Amino acid sequence: MSNSPFRPGYSRMPLVFGGHERTVREFENVFQNFDIGENQSVLVSGLRGAGKTSMLGTLGDLAAAHGWTVIREDAGTGLLSRVMDSRIPQILGTFDRDTRMRLTRLGIWEFTADFDYVERKREVTPLLRDDLAAIAQATDDRGILVLVDEVSSRKSALDELSRFALELSHAIAEGLNIVVVFAGVKIELDELLAQPHLTFLRRSRQLIFRRLSAEATRRVIRETTEAGGRKLALDAEEHLITTSQGYPYLVQLVGDYAWRNNPDADGITLEDAESAREKAISEVEERVISRVYRDLSEKDREFLQAMSPDDGVSKMGSIADRMGVSPQYANIYKQRLIDSGYVQMAGRGFVDFSLPYLREYVRTVVSTTSASPREPDNGGWDEFPPPKR
Ligand SMILES: Nc1ncnc2c1ncn2[C@@H]1O[C@H](COP(=O)(O)OP(=O)(O)O)[C@@H](O)[C@H]1O
Ligand SMILES: [Mg+2]
Structure with a gap:
């Protein structure tokens, strides 16, 4: 049985350092x-x-x-x-x-x-x-x-x-x-x-x-698996990429779970990748997303809560309405959240979460309800939308 070459955890250097x-x-x-x-x-x-x-x-x-x-x-x-x-x-x-x-x-x-x-x-x-x-x-x-x-x-x-x-x-x-x-x-x-x-x-x-591009993510997952001495099926690779959404900690986590699903087998299969998804996402929510959310001020959180009812992008006007504040006021919070990497612009007057699974996390923190699509160039992620949970 070979040890996993993935290194999920804070301050754990990856075997393959992607992007940058x-x-x-x-x-x-x-x-x-x-x-x-x-x-x-x-x-x-x-x-x-x-x-x-x-x-x-x-x-x-x-x-x-x-x-x-x-x-x-x-x-x-x-x-x-x-x-x-x-x-x-x-x-x-x-x-x-x-x-x-x-x-x-x-x-x-x-x-x-x-x-x-x-x-x-x-x-x-x-x-x-x-x-x-x-x-x-x-x-x-x-x-x-x-x-x-x-x-x-x-x-x-x-x-x-x-x-x-x-x-x-x-x-x-x-x-x-x-x-x-x-x-x-x-x-x-x-x-x-x-x-x-x-x-x-x-x-x-x-x-x-922010996130690694889809290509950098692919390289990390493939090269890490191969450096560990196993093969990676193409459909498994796609699946791991979409689950991780290029978030470095999650890339390592989902790779690790997929590896451990059947460590004696020759290679990582789609089944391994599928079995890894739920575990990796709930783990990243617990270890990363919850802490990232706690780093925010009360008002910043209110902004994210006002975005969370939407399944896709959120309209700035709706956010201001839901927060009960003026559009100008909402804009200040938008800018802060964009600067710090929580949120990204998604066309004029629209924003989206830029940290994968943050929306789902915020929904569990509150409970609230919907808007429309399209975002600009975002590192190739349009081809790899996050899986529905
Ligand atoms: N460029 C990268 N490519 C692949 N994995 C990475 C990369 N950067 C970080 N990781 C992985 O992400 C996780 C978190 O990394 P870390 O450097 O501790 O993040 P931070 O210091 O920003 O909290 C670790 O498991 C690490 O191996
Ligand atoms: Mg650190």
């Missing part, structure tokens, strides 16, 4: 040629399960493979001290002897006689910007990638992250080869951008993670 080809290519160029350009600071936003952490992991691996120093932490209390007191000394310990000797001479850290243990010199006021500059100097400015995941807008976390970002901005202003990537839920990242003194972050490149 351009971003990955661009970063490869950054790491290889130091052609940093507009990628100096990047903000990755998206709903839970959209693949933000996996992207950080992918970038971290890529950078390390090109000899960059990678500093990766979750935001939150103690960020600065976690980085300065444990992450950086740990990284310093991995440098070769020559580099460590050079670091010693810079006077920030002391190493033991055989250079295998680092201690910060007490007479120096520790500043992250100095640490980064020292690492850059000792490594001939070979590049430092700073990855910060789970950006949160809780006050204490935000204060700490602001101080951290300010240090980074000083290091960047020195002209060092530093690239910074922050990841989090859109609403939380927006709070960070609103902080004073963080102008450099407001100039960041913004990457918004």
Whole structure:
């Protein structure tokens, strides 16, 4: 019996990382040629399960493979001290002897006689910007990638992250080869951008993670199955694609259930895919969609509730009516929900859910009742409508 190659779960790197080809290519160029350009600071936003952490992991691996120093932490209390007191000394310990000797001479850290243990010199006021500059100097400015995941807008976390970002901005202003990537839920990242003194972050490149295209989804499902050593029937493939709707977490979940249905068989069949559907959808509702819904404010939820009676797209006018608010007011909420990836435009005056199965979930939360079709180019998903439940 072979183990499933699918990796459903938060922060579990997929075996096959689909989509985002351009971003990955661009970063490869950054790491290889130091052609940093507009990628100096990047903000990755998206709903839970959209693949933000996996992207950080992918970038971290890529950078390390090109000899960059990678500093990766979750935001939150103690960020600065976690980085300065444990992450950086740990990284310093991995440098070769020559580099460590050079670091010693810079006077920030002391190493033991055989250079295998680092201690910060007490007479120096520790500043992250100095640490980064020292690492850059000792490594001939070979590049430092700073990855910060789970950006949160809780006050204490935000204060700490602001101080951290300010240090980074000083290091960047020195002209060092530093690239910074922050990841989090859109609403939380927006709070960070609103902080004073963080102008450099407001100039960041913004990457918004939504669904994978139908083609990228196909590649992930097929290549993951084949890497696991089994075949994938064509009709099973279609079925898994339509069930997942390209939502990364769900792609891994439905693939995993299909794999486990009959793991000793030669390949995954349509029957396996069918048996996986209900399980994967209810699991994604429980682990992802419910949390994504809870991330919203009361008013945002009211907007989604006002959309949920419709079987297809919702008319903005009807939403405003159902909410009992003016069209202008409803528009503000529409825009916020579009920006954060919950909702998408579906032609003039119409919106639709952009997270699969969110409608069904919202219906279970409330109980309410119908409108019409068509949406613009949406990554090829018109050919793969979600299955009726
Ligand atoms: N580009 C991708 N291709 C295939 N699977 C992915 C991709 N990105 C994420 N996944 C899968 O989706 C799930 C959630 O990924 P994660 O990176 O933790 O999302 P987030 O950090 O946005 O909540 C994991 O099971 C992961 O393996
Ligand atoms: Mg994550």
